Amino acid sequence: MTDQIVRIQVAGSDGHAPYEVLIGHQLLGELAPLIGPQAKRVAIIHPEALEATGEAIREDLVDQGYEAIVLQVPNAEDAKSVEVAAYCWSVLGQTGFTRSDVIIGLGGGSTTDLAGFVAATWLRGVRWISVPTTLLGMVDAAVGGKTGINIAEGKNMVGAFHPPAGVLADLGTLETLGKHDYVSGLAEVIKAGFIADPVILDLIEQDPAAATAPSGPHTLELIRRAIQVKADVVSGDLKESGRREILNYGHTLGHAIERNERYKWRHGAAISIGMVFAAELGRLAGRLDDATADRHRTVLASVGLPLSYRADAWPKLLDAMKIDKKSRGDLLRFIVLDGLAKTSVLEGPDPSLLVAAYAEVSG
Ligand SMILES: NC(=O)c1ccc[n+]([C@@H]2O[C@H](COP(=O)([O-])OP(=O)(O)OC[C@H]3O[C@@H](n4cnc5c(N)ncnc54)[C@H](O)[C@@H]3O)[C@@H](O)[C@H]2O)c1
Numbered sequence: 001m002t003d004q005i006v007r008i009q010v011a012g013s014d015g016h017a018p019y020e021v022l023i024g025h026q027l028l029g030e031l032a033p034l035i036g037p038q039a040k041r042v043a044i045i046h047p048e049a050l051e052a053t054g055e056a057i058r059e060d061l062v063d064q065g066y067e068a069i070v071l072q073v074p075n076a077e078d079a080k081s082v083e084v085a086a087y088c089w090s091v092l093g094q095t096g097f098t099r100s101d102v103i104i105g106l107g108g109g110s111t112t113d114l115a116g117f118v119a120a121t122w123l124r125g126v127r128w129i130s131v132p133t134t135l136l137g138m139v140d141a142a143v144g145g146k147t148g149i150n151i152a153e154g155k156n157m158v159g160a161f162h163p164p165a166g167v168l169a170d171l172g173t174l175e176t177l178g179k180h181d182y183v184s185g186l187a188e189v190i191k192a193g194f195i196a197d198p199v200i201l202d203l204i205e206q207d208p209a210a211a212t213a214p215s216g217p218h219t220l221e222l223i224r225r226a227i228q229v230k231a232d233v234v235s236g237d238l239k240e241s242g243r244r245e246i247l248n249y250g251h252t253l254g255h256a257i258e259r260n261e262r263y264k265w266r267h268g269a270a271i272s273i274g275m276v277f278a279a280e281l282g283r284l285a286g287r288l289d290d291a292t293a294d295r296h297r298t299v300l301a302s303v304g305l306p307l308s309y310r311a312d313a314w315p316k317l318l319d320a321m322k323i324d325k326k327s328r329g330d331l332l333r334f335i336v337l338d339g340l341a342k343t344s345v346l347e348g349p350d351p352s353l354l355v356a357a358y359a360e361v362s363g
């Protein structure tokens, strides 16, 4: 392992400052410069699983003169609720957290989505730093400033665009991550491959088993490439008024599955099925060639991601997809591929096309 830090720039826009994503090992020393001297208090929001890491960071920041506190929240999607956000607001209020103070989101995408949302809403917006500790968090959730929580009616339905002041992706944190969660993150890595950087797919296909662990030969390159895709896209379209929608590839059905599973599934697993569905939609709409559509199944299955879902769930899934954020009025919109790394939007597909594509993932 190298001690070198890889730095990826994310441009500022809409009044938000530019920031960097740092990838490397032992990045704790990079926290204080990002927090800055203007902050008196720092709140570290972390999941139960990272209690020891949260406490170690708190002690380090106290040694550096900050009033640092930890807010422990539930693991995984259970953290992305209005009740947990309200708990965080209460603690910040009791601590006297001001506009010059800083929130740190330490954890996977669920925790950083929550922490970013709390930062976006507290006093109408305070600075926050994202410290992703899952593969998915590093390559996707921590970057780009989409923050939010779930409600029973849908995934990420309440949220804000609120970019972090910096992202510290410490590869050492991946060593304690369970295999299931690591593989879930590969779904977003593979997404980045299909929508923008096919070298990612080549690297995974060379040795799929090796790609399922952080010790794999291409881990750093896969993470760097996927973050670069995300950074390039969000740099040009923070608020998703155009190109950013491509990052939602596979998410229209994927989020509907997550809602149907009451947010007990891992995001990557749902998005894997959602990408197979989107590929079938592209194929059936006459846009995507058979080889690229089939490649979805091969590469996703090769790392152990699911490809199919229950046939009887279709009516509920269709209902859930209607309030996808890409919908406009009654118009359903899907990101599809016209070819490898050639994204486009399929608007208002005929219902029979949707049913036929779903038959391919539920048959
Ligand atoms: N904001 C965005 O742009 C964006 C992008 C992609 C996904 N997301 C969101 O990210 C969430 C999924 O995030 P995720 O896949 O990182 O899962 P997660 O945050 O739900 O974490 C999965 C589990 O891993 C545990 N964990 C985290 N880091 C660990 C570590 N280093 N060692 C051991 N255990 C650890 C967590 O406590 C949790 O139990 C979803 O809610 C999804 O909607 C957001």
Ligand SMILES: O=C(O)C(=O)C[C@@H](O)[C@H](O)[C@H](O)COP(=O)(O)O
Pocket: 140, 144, 146, 155, 156, 188, 240, 244, 245, 247, 248, 251, 325
């Ligand atoms: O950053 C984006 O934009 C994405 O769509 C990335 C997705 O991987 C991520 O799951 C995101 O949270 C989905 O956002 P949503 O707006 O569809 O809720």
Ligand SMILES: [Zn+2]
Pocket: 140, 188, 251, 267, 271
């Ligand atoms: Zn996602």
